[in-house]
Amino acid sequence: MISDSKHTVLDIEKIRAEFPILHQEVNKRPLAYFDNAASSQKPQVVIDAISNYYSTINSNIHRGVHHLSQLATDAYEQSREKIRKHLNAEKKHEIIFTKGTTDSINLVANGFRQLLQEGDEIIVSAMEHHSNIVPWQLAAKEKGAIIRVIPMNDNAELIFEEYQKLLNEKTKIVAFNHISNALGTINPVKEMIAEAHKYNVPVMVDGAQAIPHTLVDVQDLDADFYCFSSHKVYGPTGIGILYGKEEWLEKLPPYQGGGEMIKEVSFEGTTYAELPHKFEAGTPHIEGGIVLGTAIDYINTIGVENIAAHEHALMEYALEKLGTIEGFNLIGSAKNKAAVISFLIDGIHPYDAGTILDKLGIAVRTGHHCAQPTMSRFNIPGTVRASFAVYNTYEEIDRLHEGLLKVKQMFA
Numbered sequence: 412m413i414s415d416s417k418h419t420v421l422d423i424e425k426i427r428a429e430f431p432i433l434h435q436e437v438n439k440r441p442l443a444y445f446d447n448a449a450s451s452q453k454p455q456v457v458i459d460a461i462s463n464y465y466s467t468i469n470s471n472i473h474r475g476v477h478h479l480s481q482l483a484t485d486a487y488e489q490s491r492e493k494i495r496k497h498l499n500a501e502k503k504h505e506i507i508f509t510k511g512t513t514d515s516i517n518l519v520a521n522g523f524r525q526l527l528q529e530g531d532e533i534i535v536s537a538m539e540h541h542s543n544i545v546p547w548q549l550a551a552k553e554k555g556a557i558i559r560v561i562p563m564n565d566n567a568e569l570i571f572e573e574y575q576k577l578l579n580e581k582t583k584i585v586a587f588n589h590i591s592n593a594l595g596t597i598n599p600v601k602e603m604i605a606e607a608h609k610y611n612v613p614v615m616v617d618g619a620q621a622i623p624h625t626l627v628d629v630q631d632l633d634a635d636f637y638c639f640s641s642h643k644v645y646g647p648t649g650i651g652i653l654y655g656k657e658e659w660l661e662k663l664p665p666y667q668g669g670g671e672m673i674k675e676v677s678f679e680g681t682t683y684a685e686l687p688h689k690f691e692a693g694t695p696h697i698e699g700g701i702v703l704g705t706a707i708d709y710i711n712t713i714g715v716e717n718i719a720a721h722e723h724a725l726m727e728y729a730l731e732k733l734g735t736i737e738g739f740n741l742i743g744s745a746k747n748k749a750a751v752i753s754f755l756i757d758g759i760h761p762y763d764a765g766t767i768l769d770k771l772g773i774a775v776r777t778g779h780h781c782a783q784p785t786m787s788r789f790n791i792p793g794t795v796r797a798s799f800a801v802y803n804t805y806e807e808i809d810r811l812h813e814g815l816l817k818v819k820q821m822f823a
């Protein structure tokens with residue numbers, strides 16, 4: 412048993428065996444992959460489902476009357492239903508296939524851009540990924556709207572009272588992440604949404620880091636929009652989800668024009684298709700959409716809560732172990748924290764640490780993690796980040812610890 416069984420109910424060795432990519436050497440050392448917040452690795456069922464799609468049912472969807480087109484359409488729509496169920500959305504047409512989190516946020520921000528007026532306000536948080544900042548800035552700039560930022564305290568927790576002060580009748584939308592990719596902070600999403608709803612303000616939640624690690628119920632949260640990327644939840648790249656409440660998706664203008672999203676086209680004017688097709692112009696990433704369903708089945712087979720418990724135990728172990736390193740500084744010590752460890756070691760540049768770790772076969776991320784304002788809040792240019800997935804082990808954390816001691820020897 413690689414993993415300490417008293418910390419987890421999962422057979423991690425068996426799970427690891429399902430991920431072919433993990434069984435290779437990098438720089439003559441076994442790979443230890445800790446860059447899961449950037450993208451997770453794929454289990455064999457997901458890899459097989461991709462191949463299976465192209466080997467058996469590949470065809471364009473929603474158009475053909477022929478056999479393969481029917482099969483592909485059914486598989487795509489079954490996947491949409493699986494995702495609806497997983498998020499506990501009320502209606503299947505509230506689930507929109509997009510390219511990923513970035514695309515989902517741009518879709519919503521583009522819609523709001525057309526609804527905004529000068530002087531309107533958009534609230535985002537101080538711990539956002541650039542993809543939940545820049546689309547709003549683009550929208551605001553064009554319409555003369557104003558971006559307001561929810562600040563965070565030194566523990567990397569959003570300051571709720573400050574958020575309350577920012578909300579007012581000029582606020583048109585609030586956008587923030589469920590879990591910060593740079594700090595691991597889990598935000599009090601439900602409370603924050605309830606607060607915005609006091610002003611009838613809709614809320615867009617960036618769930619990119621939450622879906623791999625928590626069960627999300629969009630109705631319980633009462634989220635107006637919720638999005639995530641497939642590739643961070645053991646699925647393929649280039650596909651993701653936007654959940655939107657029907658009333659909001661009806662209100663928003665389409666994002667892109669083209670085939671599939673129309674009801675009738677003439678040069679006098681065009682009418683749009685019903686949801687979800689209104690937001691799904693063109694031939695989509697069919698295989699990706701289907702295989703995202705496979706990835707969702709995969710996490711549900713293991714149990715999202717079991718995954719979270721394992722990752723949490725790993726994080727506690729890592730924090731304890733790495734905390735013994737002299738000069739180790741954790742960035743982001745929120746009480747409610749997911750399995751992301753962002754840190755600095757005194758006197759050592761994150762890039763140098765990452766390079767040495769890579770020589771030891773250990774993959775971490777270094778830099779600003781697409782969250783420069785978050786880094787600025789802590790007056791740092793970046794961090795080293797180790798983020799965990801279901802297949803990580805205690806032994807790998809021991810190697811990370813040893814690796815960092817080596818980094819210190821070389822640079823201190």
Ligand SMILES: *Cc1c(COP(=O)(O)O)cnc(C)c1O
Nearest residue numbers: 511512513540542588592619640
């Ligand atoms: C990764 C990530 C994004 C961007 O996701 P893409 O898959 O690159 O579109 C946005 N927000 C958070 C919190 C993320 O972790």
